[in-house]
Amino acid sequence: MSLTGFKGLNITQLKLIAIILMVLDHIYEFFSYTNVIPIWFTWLGRLVFPIFMFAMAEGFYYTKSKEKYMLRLYIGSAFMGIFNFLIVEIFPRPDSFPILNNIFGTFFITVFYLYYIEKIKENKQNNKNIIPTVLIIIVPFILSFIPALTTMISNNLGINFNSNVYVLLNGFIPSPLFVEGGPIVVIIGIIVYSLRNNRNKQVIAYTVICLSLYTGGGFNIQNLLYTNYQWMMVFSAVFMLLYNEEKGNGYKYMFYIFYPSHIYILYLLSTIIMLK
Template sequence: MEKKFSLTGYQIKLIGIILMVGDHVYEMFNYVNPPTILNMFGRIVLPIFLFMSAEGFYYTRNRLKYMSRLLIGFWGMNLGNLVIPKIFPMNEVTIINNVFGTLFLATLVMYSIEACKQKQWVKGIALVLLPLLIAIPFLVTMSSDTVSMASVYLLQVFPSYLTVEGGFLSVLLGVLFYLLREKRALQFLALLVVSVVTTGFDFSHLLSNYQWMMVFAVVPLALYNGQKGRGDKYFFYTFYPAHIYGLYILSYFYLNYWM
């Protein structure tokens, strides 16, 4: 039976983008105490894009090309996150956003799973371990007095499970969305479990530590009808960094000239 109301992948992405803009308005103008609800609704965004990246990886005709776009986006954001604050310096706001790294690692593990299914065990296991091994020099030097800049630069070139936006749990959630993609109820159960884990099992501060609100991504995802909808291959790759840097620069001028 068809759903009376449903959403295509494109429409779900649009919902994610709208919520994402609100979340980043909150982030870039935190010094004026914007409504916390913007940040709360923003918790829904990453699960949406992890879900859609699992769908995109499954349906794409060229998985390596799909992954390479995410890696290039990761490099571009790292460069922008370094250059933009140099031109428009602010102590009140720090740019740390780079979801491309999270999405890339999630798809990398998906690619590794497919390699293992084809009994390419060495390739599959090596690709899964690579992002963990990349972080070892950083972790070793972090325990000393001075963090090695070489290890920091290495993480700018290739992301690690430990340093990407959302961390290991977000990568895991994306992979679970992929593994369970034909079992929607289990996908939502995985989202629920990850949401609970983000609380640290401390349920006394749910309104101050509200990362768990990512569970409400189940609402738009439950309406997904499996259809791609309108094509937008490059829209997110350009809009995501453009709106972050646009809001940051707007915040800079507001703080320095209009406030």
């Protein structure tokens, strides 16, 4: 098969690939209890977050209004927080399975940092005071303690909050510590964006981060494939290298609709099957 004429992948194509892999990963997540979903579904799912982060970094760079871009992501995060809470409360699974998926919160907090890192650079260039901006960057870390404080206060008042309450809180108050994917994904987003003008350095830095996720346990097949397989994120570097610097058709709002829709459909289907 010849690759003659292949011009690489644009952002739209990268997103579509990530969406397909994401669906497979979430099928494994919601239906793994059936023991019939192959684990390679979630292996492929390791590529999803990095590809989306890569696309998000490009989108943030080219967007006409970074403020509106950030606002859309926050609205998406808050929406997911509300509906993740409501759907689980209204249609609980017998195993009390929570919906923790909220990629919008991860994107928002990443873009939040990118936005204010750029502000710091601008202020330094214009000899302006950077301390106020630095303090703003610290705010999400401070807000990360709100769930813990809520637990402490509620316990003192004799109120028992279940995990779904924290899902709701994290939707409205995304923090770098507790967003989906955790701080490592936020760091990947920042690094991918910072090195976007040098693809080789970008991919090398990304590869080093991914391989550092290997937490030990021996270099054997069992461990590498079935226990510590988060390192498989490294393979998404291939798609970064195939990026052709083009936007494609865009489908600007498709992901905002598709992402929550497929999460809730899969959750409800998994609940119905489990109840049978």
